[in-house]
Amino acid sequence: xxxxxxxxxxxxxxxxxxxxxxxxxxxxxxxxxxxxxxxxxxxxxxxxxxxxxxxxxxxxxxxxxxxxxxxxxxxxxxxxxxxxxxxxxxxxxxxxxxxxxxxxxxxxxxxxxxxxxxxxxxxxxxxxxxxxxxxxxxxxxxxxxxxxxxxxxxxxxxxxxxxxxxxxxxxxxxxxxxxxxxxxxxxxxxxxxxxxxxxxxxxxxxxxxxxxxxxxxxxxxxxxxxxxxxxxxxxxxxxxxxxxxxxxxxxxxxxxxxxxxxxxxxxxxxxxxxxxxxxxxxxxxxxxxxxxxxxxxxxxxxxxxxxxxxxxxxxxxxxxxxxxxxxxxxxxxxxxxxxxxxxxxxxxxxxxxxxxxxxxxxxxxxxx
Numbered sequence: 001x002x003x004x005x006x007x008x009x010x011x012x013x014x015x016x017x018x019x020x021x022x023x024x025x026x027x028x029x030x031x032x033x034x035x036x037x038x039x040x041x042x043x044x045x046x047x048x049x050x051x052x053x054x055x056x057x058x059x060x061x062x063x064x065x066x067x068x069x070x071x072x073x074x075x076x077x078x079x080x081x082x083x084x085x086x087x088x089x090x091x092x093x094x095x096x097x098x099x100x101x102x103x104x105x106x107x108x109x110x111x112x113x114x115x116x117x118x119x120x121x122x123x124x125x126x127x128x129x130x131x132x133x134x135x136x137x138x139x140x141x142x143x144x145x146x147x148x149x150x151x152x153x154x155x156x157x158x159x160x161x162x163x164x165x166x167x168x169x170x171x172x173x174x175x176x177x178x179x180x181x182x183x184x185x186x187x188x189x190x191x192x193x194x195x196x197x198x199x200x201x202x203x204x205x206x207x208x209x210x211x212x213x214x215x216x217x218x219x220x221x222x223x224x225x226x227x228x229x230x231x232x233x234x235x236x237x238x239x240x241x242x243x244x245x246x247x248x249x250x251x252x253x254x255x256x257x258x259x260x261x262x263x264x265x266x267x268x269x270x271x272x273x274x275x276x277x278x279x280x281x282x283x284x285x286x287x288x289x290x291x292x293x294x295x296x297x298x299x300x301x302x303x304x305x306x307x308x309x310x311x312x313x314x315x316x317x318x319x320x321x322x323x324x325x326x327x328x329x330x331x332x333x334x335x336x337x338x339x340x341x342x343x344x345x346x347x348x349x350x351x352x353x354x355x356x357x358x359x360x361x362x363x364x365x366x367x368x
Contacts, residue, residue: 004044004125006162007245009035010153011047013054014170015235016083022058023051023082027236028090034241035130036094043245044125046160048133048153049087055079076137087132099129102136108155108271121160154219158226158270165223166244167216168235173252174202174213190253193368194221196321220254225325225367226266227256257368265365268327272312276305276332277322278358285317288324289366294357295326297346300339307332315359326364329355 011031018024035045056075057065059082066072080102088098101120107113124131135152150167157165177185191198194217202214213232220230231244233251243250280288284299295315307313308331315324328335335358338346347354 007164008046008157013050016051032090052076052080097129150215150219154223165230172234229256230254275307275311294361295359303336326359
């Protein structure tokens with residue numbers, strides 16, 4: 001989308017506020033200085049900022065986030081103005097122009113809206129602006145109750161074909177045990193592949209934010225499958241962005257795997273909602289991962305969910321790991337009837353000609 005390499009930086013709510021729960025202007029300034037340094041060295045920074053609800057809590061002097069959805073949406077509306085102003089002022093002080101972009105999940109899942117969004121980002125990059133992105137929490141009910149900015153940043157990174165995704169938080173990476181209760185816990189410097197065990201070891205959400213370490217690892221897994229390298233790191237580490245790019249040993253790194261997928265496959269696999277799961281045998285898993293093959297009905301062991309032709313589905317290996325996502329060429333009903341059968345036998349069961357694959361390799365994105 002641009003000659004500059006793209007780096008998407010997500011900053012969590014806890015990292016943006018001071019000990020009184022108010023937005024920390026000094027921290028905004030330090031981060032803006034690093035954005036300017038990245039920009040000067042040939043990178044295109046893209047910011048995904050949390051903090052609208054936390055900002056509203058601080059403005060009103062509340063002791064904690066209220067549990068009710070309407071109250072949180074109101075706080076997001078109150079806090080978003082100040083949040084945007086802080087980033088605008090901080091970036092302007094270092095010669096950068098901020099461009100506020102408020103998104104919902106639908107902006108990615110609807111193809112026409114996504115293409116328009118991609119064109120807007122291209123224009124922003126040409127103007128030399130830094131996109132400052134947040135979920136549109138005031139209206140995006142599902143995002144406020146289910147989604148989080150970790151996933152949003154992974155969607156942005158994959159759709160823009162970014163080189164790097166940096167998730168800045170209030171802990172210096174993923175640990176092999178809870179460092180708050182286990183003094184022997186060790187930081188995991190790199191996670192080559194995000195497995196079910198790794199996901200299960202991640203914790204919950206923070207006091208002011210929605211995401212926790214699990215949401216960051218899940219975001220990194222999606223980004224990795226699209227060729228984007230993710231680093232999870234302490235937000236208040238000195239010169240954190242500069243040092244990550246320089247290759248310093250900071251945080252936890254999850255490398256992007258293989259070449260970047262084309263835009264369409266990234267959209268199919270990462271942006272669209274998963275409607276079902278195909279559990280496949282070991283031979284089919286090897287064919288997908290190592291040989292770049294399509295998934296045939298013969299390799300399907302079990303079907304979960306209700307989906308139609310053209311829906312996005314997850315593909316799961318015998319160990320229970322999600323290894324790929326793709327576009328279903330057959331419905332759940334059809335695949336349930338012909339799972340494990342070769343094409344000729346499958347056509348005989350259903351009584352009509354079938355596509356050559358359950359998921360064609362051109363419509364499939366391997367995640368590990």
